[in-house]
Amino acid sequence: MAIFNLKKREIECKVVYYGPGRCGKTTNLEYIFSSYKKQVKGEMVSINTEGDRTLFFDFLPMGLGQIRGCDVRVQLYTVPGQVKYSSTRKLVLRGVDGIVFVADSLEVRREKNMLSLKDLQANLKDYGKSIFKVPLVMQYNKRDLAEQGIPLMPIEQMERDLNRQLKVPAFEASAVVGTGVGNTLKECLKLTLQALQREFKWAK
Amino acid sequence: MDIKLRIKTVLNEAEIYRNQGLIAEAYDRYQNAVNLINSIEKLKNKDSLLKAIHEKILALNYTKEKVDKGPKTPELSKKAQDLIKNLFTFSENKDEDAAALEGAVTLAKFGQFDRALSDLNALLEKDSMRVDAAKNILRCYMASASVEDAVAQYKKWYTGDLFQPQQLETVRHYLEEILQKRGIEADLPSAITVEDTLDETLAVEDTVAEESEEEFLDITSIGITFERGARKGKMVELDVNFQSGNMLSLIIAKKDQDLLEGLDEGVKLKNVQFFSPIAIFNGVGTVVSKTQIKTGPKQGDYCLDIRISST
Ligand SMILES: Nc1nc2c(ncn2[C@@H]2O[C@H](COP(=O)(O)OP(=O)(O)OP(=O)(O)O)[C@@H](O)[C@H]2O)c(=O)[nH]1
Numbered sequence: 046m047a048i049f050n051l052k053k054r055e056i057e058c059k060v061v062y063y064g065p066g067r068c069g070k071t072t073n074l075e076y077i078f079s080s081y082k083k084q085v086k087g088e089m090v091s092i093n094t095e096g097d098r099t100l101f102f103d104f105l106p107m108g109l110g111q112i113r114g115c116d117v118r119v120q121l122y123t124v125p126g127q128v129k130y131s132s133t134r135k136l137v138l139r140g141v142d143g144i145v146f147v148a149d150s151l152e153v154r155r156e157k158n159m160l161s162l163k164d165l166q167a168n169l170k171d172y173g174k175s176i177f178k179v180p181l182v183m184q185y186n187k188r189d190l191a192e193q194g195i196p197l198m199p200i201e202q203m204e205r206d207l208n209r210q211l212k213v214p215a216f217e218a219s220a221v222v223g224t225g226v227g228n229t230l231k232e233c234l235k236l237t238l239q240a241l242q243r244e245f246k247w248a249k
Numbered sequence: 250m251d252i253k254l255r256i257k258t259v260l261n262e263a264e265i266y267r268n269q270g271l272i273a274e275a276y277d278r279y280q281n282a283v284n285l286i287n288s289i290e291k292l293k294n295k296d297s298l299l300k301a302i303h304e305k306i307l308a309l310n311y312t313k314e315k316v317d318k319g320p321k322t323p324e325l326s327k328k329a330q331d332l333i334k335n336l337f338t339f340s341e342n343k344d345e346d347a348a349a350l351e352g353a354v355t356l357a358k359f360g361q362f363d364r365a366l367s368d369l370n371a372l373l374e375k376d377s378m379r380v381d382a383a384k385n386i387l388r389c390y391m392a393s394a395s396v397e398d399a400v401a402q403y404k405k406w407y408t409g410d411l412f413q414p415q416q417l418e419t420v421r422h423y424l425e426e427i428l429q430k431r432g433i434e435a436d437l438p439s440a441i442t443v444e445d446t447l448d449e450t451l452a453v454e455d456t457v458a459e460e461s462e463e464e465f466l467d468i469t470s471i472g473i474t475f476e477r478g479a480r481k482g483k484m485v486e487l488d489v490n491f492q493s494g495n496m497l498s499l500i501i502a503k504k505d506q507d508l509l510e511g512l513d514e515g516v517k518l519k520n521v522q523f524f525s526p527i528a529i530f531n532g533v534g535t536v537v538s539k540t541q542i543k544t545g546p547k548q549g550d551y552c553l554d555i556r557i558s559s560t
């Protein structure tokens with residue numbers, strides 16, 4: 046539900062980080078906030094509950110400057126991953142233009158990833174959107190934990206579990222240190238802006 | 250693997266899961282460690298090890314309880330509430346009061362009932378907003394407090410003199426319907442004696458979190474029988490472009506604009522046929538909005554939102 050202002054040549058779009066509880070969505074935004082100072086256009090707002098879990102959302106406004114003669118602004122959001130916050134999750138997803146699905150690489154979270162992806166699909170459908178058409182990027186997070194001897198799923202398995210049908214771009218990441226965070230976001234923005242470009246045909 | 254090494258590995262995992270807030274997973278690993286330790290007969294500091302793990306488990310239980318309970322929905326700062334209102338109120342309502350109503354409903358959706366109630370109460374002063382504000386006030390009470398509170402509020406309005414009889418009657422009907430759905434009987438005093446003078450075109454109500462989610466089939470198209478205008482009595486079949494629950498969105502091409510005659514916001518459609526891949530059924534609908542698309546390939550076309558209910 047991008048807002049496009051033809052007169053002022055401004056476009057504002059919404060990117061949502063989705064995924065199961067504790068997979069690292071908020072950590073992604075925190076890294077972006079501290080590392081992309083030039084593009085960040087305001088404070089990051091986090092509305093949390095017990096144990097730093099997201100209650101409503103995190104919000105981070107960014108500005109990408111002029112792209113094809115248009116001032117592009119992006120609002121980044123995270124949803125609360127905890128299962129019990131399903132109605133808020135859906136509210137935050139409303140009007141989304143692009144999605145980063147953050148999957149947890151921990152073996153013990155395998156099923157949670159799949160359930161969350163299914164939840165995403167159902168919520169998108171309720172908004173009249175198809176998960177196959179929406180700009181979407183996968184991130185396989187917490188790869189650093191392999192070094193500490195924690196059982197992680199091999200990438201091939203995660204691809205099979207989550208991305209076999211979708212076939213969207215996927216990135217390995219470690220949000221705590223920042224590896225892969227920028228690439229994930231860049232790819233998602235690319236897909237999102239391409240889709241908006243097709244829809245609004247803003248560039249001549 | 251050497252069993253001691255295995256215990257160490259399992260405990261390491263447990264520790265990391267605990268740090269990440271993965272409570273169930275950490276619990277499982279600690280339990281696993283306990284079993285491993287118990288399976289070794291001669292382990293040097295077995296007891297102290299078991300005791301240490303036991304304490305970890307207790308701490309974990311405590312955290313779990315806190316997380317499960319959470320604060321239900323805390324009332325946020327005004328600044329955070331304003332942000333929520335700005336970010337999640339979608340339609341670009343030009344009308345100040347209508348926008349305020351929408352903002353209040355958004356806050357209610359996020360559980361900010363105190364602020365929502367105070368905003369809605371302010372809107373009661375505006376004649377054109379009164380009924381919608383009242384409905385949402387009742388919804389807030391039912392979501393945050395109790396049905397009794399909602400009924401008590403209605404009775405207060407009934408004895409007060411803010412509402413015109415017709416307005417109050419609309420609110421009464423609204424509340425009664427919700428109560429009926431929940432199987433609650435309440436004697437709501439009516440401000441109007443002859444009930445059937447009721448104005449049919451009730452305002453469209455907005456919804457807050459508690460809405461009963463009815464399952465709707467995927468509807469591919471709908472048939473509308475026109476009740477007035479040049480097409481009176483004729484049925485026209487229109488494709489449904491989007492559906493979200495009981496809300497249908499139809500795109501009507503500019504060239505078919507004449508179809509829109511009479512389909513104004515708030516109009517009730519008493520006889521609608523719904524075509525879904527599985528069945529055709531009849532129902533009623535309300536035109537929720539009619540807007541002209543301003544940008545993109547469909548520029549100039551109209552988007553018609555219809556809220557439906559089957560009969
Ligand atoms: N080792 C490691 N830990 C991570 C990584 N990303 C996140 N974490 C940790 O995982 C935990 C949860 O991270 P959050 O970013 O709060 O997770 P979330 O997805 O926002 O969780 P919810 O808000 O509950 O949905 C925190 O303890 C993070 O430090 C990562 O890449 N590697």
Ligand SMILES: [Mg+2]
Pocket residue numbers: 070071072097098099123124125126
């Ligand atoms: Mg979070």
